[in-house]
Amino acid sequence: MTVASARKPLVVRPETVVALPRHVQLKFDKLREMWLLLAPERILTPDDIAVRVLQLCDGTRSVHQVCEALAEIYAAPIDRIEADVIVMVQDLATQGYLQSVGTGA
Amino acid sequence: MMDTSFHEPDSKLAPGVGTTHGLPVAVLLEVTHRCPLQCPYCSNPLNLERPAAELATEDWVRVLHELADLGVLQVHFSGGEPMARRDIVELVAAATDAGLYSNLITSGVNLSRERLAALAEAGLSHVQISFQGSESETADRVGGYRNGHAKKLEAARLTREAGFPLTVNAVMHRQNLHQLPEMIDMAVELGAQRIEVANVQYYGWALRNRAALMPTVEQIETCNRIVAEAEERLRGILMIDYVVPDYYAVRPKTCMGGWGRQFFNISPAGKVLPCHAAETITGLDFDSVRDHSLAWIWDHSPALNRYRGTDWMAEPCKSCEHREEDFGGCRCQAFALAGDAGATDPACSFSPLHDEIFRVAETEAAADDMSFAYRNYLTPVPGE
Numbered sequence: 001m002t003v004a005s006a007r008k009p010l011v012v013r014p015e016t017v018v019a020l021p022r023h024v025q026l027k028f029d030k031l032r033e034m035w036l037l038l039a040p041e042r043i044l045t046p047d048d049i050a051v052r053v054l055q056l057c058d059g060t061r062s063v064h065q066v067c068e069a070l071a072e073i074y075a076a077p078i079d080r081i082e083a084d085v086i087v088m089v090q091d092l093a094t095q096g097y098l099q100s101v102g103t104g105a
Numbered sequence: 106m107m108d109t110s111f112h113e114p115d116s117k118l119a120p121g122v123g124t125t126h127g128l129p130v131a132v133l134l135e136v137t138h139r140c141p142l143q144c145p146y147c148s149n150p151l152n153l154e155r156p157a158a159e160l161a162t163e164d165w166v167r168v169l170h171e172l173a174d175l176g177v178l179q180v181h182f183s184g185g186e187p188m189a190r191r192d193i194v195e196l197v198a199a200a201t202d203a204g205l206y207s208n209l210i211t212s213g214v215n216l217s218r219e220r221l222a223a224l225a226e227a228g229l230s231h232v233q234i235s236f237q238g239s240e241s242e243t244a245d246r247v248g249g250y251r252n253g254h255a256k257k258l259e260a261a262r263l264t265r266e267a268g269f270p271l272t273v274n275a276v277m278h279r280q281n282l283h284q285l286p287e288m289i290d291m292a293v294e295l296g297a298q299r300i301e302v303a304n305v306q307y308y309g310w311a312l313r314n315r316a317a318l319m320p321t322v323e324q325i326e327t328c329n330r331i332v333a334e335a336e337e338r339l340r341g342i343l344m345i346d347y348v349v350p351d352y353y354a355v356r357p358k359t360c361m362g363g364w365g366r367q368f369f370n371i372s373p374a375g376k377v378l379p380c381h382a383a384e385t386i387t388g389l390d391f392d393s394v395r396d397h398s399l400a401w402i403w404d405h406s407p408a409l410n411r412y413r414g415t416d417w418m419a420e421p422c423k424s425c426e427h428r429e430e431d432f433g434g435c436r437c438q439a440f441a442l443a444g445d446a447g448a449t450d451p452a453c454s455f456s457p458l459h460d461e462i463f464r465v466a467e468t469e470a471a472a473d474d475m476s477f478a479y480r481n482y483l484t485p486v487p488g489e
Binding site for chain 1: 117118128130131176178179204206208230231233268269270272293296298299340341342343344346
């Protein structure tokens with residue numbers, strides 16, 4: 001119990017900076033003509049928005065900055081995007097497909 | 106090698122209903138059957154491949170490029186012990202060069218800091234280390250290897266130190282199921298991202314040692330509870346993949362996602378098998394990468410085509426509503442228990458043998474024979 005409590009699940013906030021861990025790879029598969037997320041014994045097929053989010057989660061941008069970029073790409077107000085993106089990033093982080101590399105500005 | 110479970114990939118990657126096979130997704134490369142451990146649950150065949158018959162480095166390098174061309178996305182280097190191959194770093198580098206995601210499935214007992222650094226440099230993505238228990242006495246007796254558990258703990262630490270993500274492979278059976286909570290804690294403590302709680306599946310050496318390994322029904326109920334509780338408690342900390350023992354199941358497992366459907370296995374000598382246990386089925390002639398291209402084998406090998414799709418099925422599978430979901434279960438288990446690889450897997454409740462195998466499992470578990478026939482080149486193979 002003491003051991004388990006030393007490791008805490010990531011709680012994603014706007015200032016959190018996340019990136020794909022080394023064992024998770026986003027790649028475009030030319031044969032199947034689709035984006036794939038490769039993880040140990042798992043292969044996911046992220047949709048277009050998830051691909052954009054994963055590409056923007058490059059270990060330099062905070063989640064808020066990811067949302068700013070998305071707001072520009074999709075010409076949508078950032079406050080409407082941010083709540084959805086935090087849910088998506090939280091979900092990907094909980095499943096181990098994104099990891100925290102700290103907090104940004 | 107340890108028990109390996111393949112997960113159903115995203116449904117968008119699956120061949121459509123009614124098609125016999127699609128682009129292969131992941132391949133298990135059993136690069137050698139040599140192994141310093143002697144685990145009695147090993148799924149390797151009783152007739153282990155001799156080192157002299159193993160594919161050469163250049164064969165494996167060619168195969169890795171053919172795999173990528175064929176659409177394969179992930180390769181799992183396994184064995185035996187893949188680190189027993191002197192050229193393992195070269196093989197990993199070739200996989201990376203071909204654009205493949207690579208995973209090392211190892212006992213960990215000969216993973217040094219230097220070799221891990223070389224594997225990282227070669228582009229290895231992930232390391233999976235098997236554990237036989239939560240403490241040395243049990244673990245070393247099961248593995249048949251002195252001081253193995255301590256070496257594994259050290260290997261796991263070095264793996265994390267080298268920056269690799271780690272999966273702890275906990276292979277569970279009657280003689281170590283009581284240690285499952287401690288094994289889950291151990292995985293957390295080691296900094297693992299993932300644990301596979303894999304109840305032994307009974308092929309090869311595991312089938313031979315079934316009486317010493319088969320859990321009781323009570324153990325499995327406890328195991329289910331422990332896993333469910335840990336999944337809840339460790340969400341976001343440790344991913345848990347759970348393989349249930351199918352002798353006590355109602356529905357059979359969708360073995361390998363269907364015979365020759367999306368996965369395959371290459372043996373140390375280069376034979377292309379639909380799963381790691383397929384050589385236990387007599388009367389099937391598996392094609393080798395020494396004789397044919399992988400592209401030809403994948404589409405045309407008679408052994409792969411033998412149990413693809415649903416046309417080969419007899420009743421009760423033939424008219425079963427689940428036939429496109431589980432493809433009749435496991436062909437190797439059907440052969441081992443029903444004597445016919447074309448029969449319904451006795452793990453299925455629709456099999457006429459289902460009640461009998463349940464009783465066999467219960468009886469063997471209750472008899473509690475603890476003795477192992479260790480997996481090595483010296484233990485006599487019955488009938489030889």
